[in-house]
Amino acid sequence: MRLSCPICGERDRREFHYGGAALERPAPEAGAAAWDAYLHLRENPAGRSRELWYHESGCTAWLVVERDTVTHEIHGVTLAAGGR
Amino acid sequence: MRFSALRILSEGLTGNRGWRPHWRDPEPKSEYDIVIIGGGGHGLSTAYYLAREHGLRNVAVLEKGYLGGGNVGRNTTIVRANYFLPGNSEFYSHSLKLWEGLEQELNYNVMHSQRGLINLFHSDGQRDAFARRGNAMVNQGDDAELLDRDGVRKHLPYLDFDNIRFPVYGGLLHRRGGTARHDAVAWGYARGASDRGVDLIQNCEVTGIDIANGRVTGVQTTRGAIRARKVAIVVAGRSGQVAAMAGMRLPIESHVLQAFVTEGLKPAINHVVSFGMGHFYISQSDKGGLVFGGDLDFYPSYAQRGNLPMAEHVMEAAMTLMPMIGKAKVLRSWGGIMDMTPDGSPIIDKTETEGLFLDCGWCYGGFKAVPGSGYSFAHLIATGRHHAPAAKFRLDRFRTGAGLMDEEGTGAQHNLH
Ligand SMILES: Cc1cc2nc3c(=O)[nH]c(=O)nc-3n(C[C@H](O)[C@H](O)[C@H](O)COP(=O)(O)OP(=O)(O)OC[C@H]3O[C@@H](n4cnc5c(N)ncnc54)[C@H](O)[C@@H]3O)c2cc1C
Ligand SMILES: [Zn+2]
Numbered sequence: 001m002r003l004s005c006p007i008c009g010e011r012d013r014r015e016f017h018y019g020g021a022a023l024e025r026p027a028p029e030a031g032a033a034a035w036d037a038y039l040h041l042r043e044n045p046a047g048r049s050r051e052l053w054y055h056e057s058g059c060t061a062w063l064v065v066e067r068d069t070v071t072h073e074i075h076g077v078t079l080a081a082g083g084r
Numbered sequence: 085m086r087f088s089a090l091r092i093l094s095e096g097l098t099g100n101r102g103w104r105p106h107w108r109d110p111e112p113k114s115e116y117d118i119v120i121i122g123g124g125g126h127g128l129s130t131a132y133y134l135a136r137e138h139g140l141r142n143v144a145v146l147e148k149g150y151l152g153g154g155n156v157g158r159n160t161t162i163v164r165a166n167y168f169l170p171g172n173s174e175f176y177s178h179s180l181k182l183w184e185g186l187e188q189e190l191n192y193n194v195m196h197s198q199r200g201l202i203n204l205f206h207s208d209g210q211r212d213a214f215a216r217r218g219n220a221m222v223n224q225g226d227d228a229e230l231l232d233r234d235g236v237r238k239h240l241p242y243l244d245f246d247n248i249r250f251p252v253y254g255g256l257l258h259r260r261g262g263t264a265r266h267d268a269v270a271w272g273y274a275r276g277a278s279d280r281g282v283d284l285i286q287n288c289e290v291t292g293i294d295i296a297n298g299r300v301t302g303v304q305t306t307r308g309a310i311r312a313r314k315v316a317i318v319v320a321g322r323s324g325q326v327a328a329m330a331g332m333r334l335p336i337e338s339h340v341l342q343a344f345v346t347e348g349l350k351p352a353i354n355h356v357v358s359f360g361m362g363h364f365y366i367s368q369s370d371k372g373g374l375v376f377g378g379d380l381d382f383y384p385s386y387a388q389r390g391n392l393p394m395a396e397h398v399m400e401a402a403m404t405l406m407p408m409i410g411k412a413k414v415l416r417s418w419g420g421i422m423d424m425t426p427d428g429s430p431i432i433d434k435t436e437t438e439g440l441f442l443d444c445g446w447c448y449g450g451f452k453a454v455p456g457s458g459y460s461f462a463h464l465i466a467t468g469r470h471h472a473p474a475a476k477f478r479l480d481r482f483r484t485g486a487g488l489m490d491e492e493g494t495g496a497q498h499n500l501h
Contacts, residue, residue: 001391014393018383020499021337032483040335040426040482042498044324046386069338070386 107278123147125156129458141281148289152270171476179456192272201261321421348372362401428501
């Protein structure tokens with residue numbers, strides 16, 4: 001598996017660290033249910049999924065990766081900061 | 085059909101023509117008291133104990149593939165009771181006791197082999213942690229012995245004790261730990277359940293869960309609708325998808341875990357051994373293959389196969405710890421889908437839907453739990469009350485923060501276990 005970092009180009013999976021599902025972070029006062037959902041509950045899709053990956057051994061950018069969890073196919077990689 | 089020495093002898097002398105299928109292959113009925121979704125180890129043991137302990141026989145197990153084709157037939161078969169935290173400790177202790185009587189109970193040779201398990205440690209800090217774990221195990225009534233370096237050498241003379249980076253300081257020996265034949269466990273429970281009247285229905289995928297007024301009423305399947313008063317979800321890595329049919333989102337992410345096996349070799353590794361500093365553990369099967377594995381690939385996957393970086397990591401760890409196996413040829417590798425919870429501990433609980441029950445979150449350690457989970461889950465389904473050894477496996481512990489069981493001490497957060 002390889003990821004195409006928008007800054008560094010195509011790199012080996014070993015340079016990246018998976019950092020969890022790409023979710024909207026709730027406001028601090030959003031309430032317990034919203035925070036429980038954000039921290040714990042997962043759609044856990046079999047198919048297309050939006051994930052955060054960290055380019056640990058590269059540019060250290062956080063990336064939003066659209067990936068298929070069944071085929072491991074990568075559909076798109078954008079920068080998490082300002083990339084959306 | 086039961087096994088006995090006489091039966092095996094007489095079949096052997098008559099060309100083995102008298103054996104019959106171990107379980108019935110019935111058509112699904114339109115209605116059951118209890119429908120169990122998932123014919124893995126946990127679903128089958130749950131069905132068995134519902135019939136055996138609670139006299140509930142109007143039960144069906146619905147399996148989308150074939151019995152034992154999921155994780156129960158893909159794991160590295162380690163059976164142990166060396167957990168540390170209250171909740172896990174009493175549960176795995178209970179499960180191991182069930183293992184110890186399982187072959188007699190099921191009249192089935194599950195090849196349960198209590199060959200001893202040794203967790204190695206490689207620093208003073210790790211020794212302290214394992215001493216503490218050993219004390220917890222002894223307090224629970226299970227066995228643990230702290231071995232120093234020479235103690236380990238007596239059992240495992242072939243390790244690279246003086247590895248410059250990770251010298252062996254000692255190990256925690258759990259003599260009652262060992263392995264079992266994974267398929268046989270599924271088959272033994274399947275036969276026992278089928279004999280007691282449970283319908284085991286294969287090639288039957290559940291595609292919907294019917295709910296009316298907050299109560300479960302049945303399931304939709306690829307073989308038609310089936311009504312049920314109670315429905316139990318026991319689908320391991322597929323828990324997220326099946327729970328979604330009931331409108332639930334679970335604290336679960338599905339990750340891939342790989343395992344590897346070599347060609348058959350003469351007996352060399354007599355224990356289950358785990359490396360304390362790289363992710364690697366190993367045992368030798370009765371056929372002679374070295375069965376070993378490591379950690380998750382660490383990204384969500386339903387592919388049932390992993391990637392090469394983890395394979396490389398596992399092989400490197402193997403070579404660091406026991407260079408003697410370096411010439412063994414790896415025959416196969418495979419992966420299974422692990423239902424990972426944020427704290428690494430499982431869930432056996434009711435849900436907000438009346439009559440709908442959930443057993444999941446076994447992460448990479450649910451094979452040893454097959455007897456205990458089935459026993460406790462059957463108790464919950466039958467009586468509506470939590471069974472004492474599994475009473476702490478609550479679904480709401482993540483929401484409330486009370487009763488989290490994080491064995492590794494890394495934090496009750498996704499992707500840390
Ligand atoms: C490589 C590897 C090594 C492991 N090593 C160990 C070990 O050494 N010791 C240990 O204790 N544990 C180990 N485990 C973990 C253990 O195998 C699992 O935790 C356990 O088997 C999961 O429970 P199960 O047997 O019920 O799962 P499964 O056998 O996966 O059963 C779930 C079943 O549900 C079925 N299903 C899914 N969706 C549907 C649907 N919609 N309708 C109908 N049926 C459905 C699936 O087809 C499957 O058969 C390991 C796992 C792997 C992958
Ligand atoms: Zn980069």
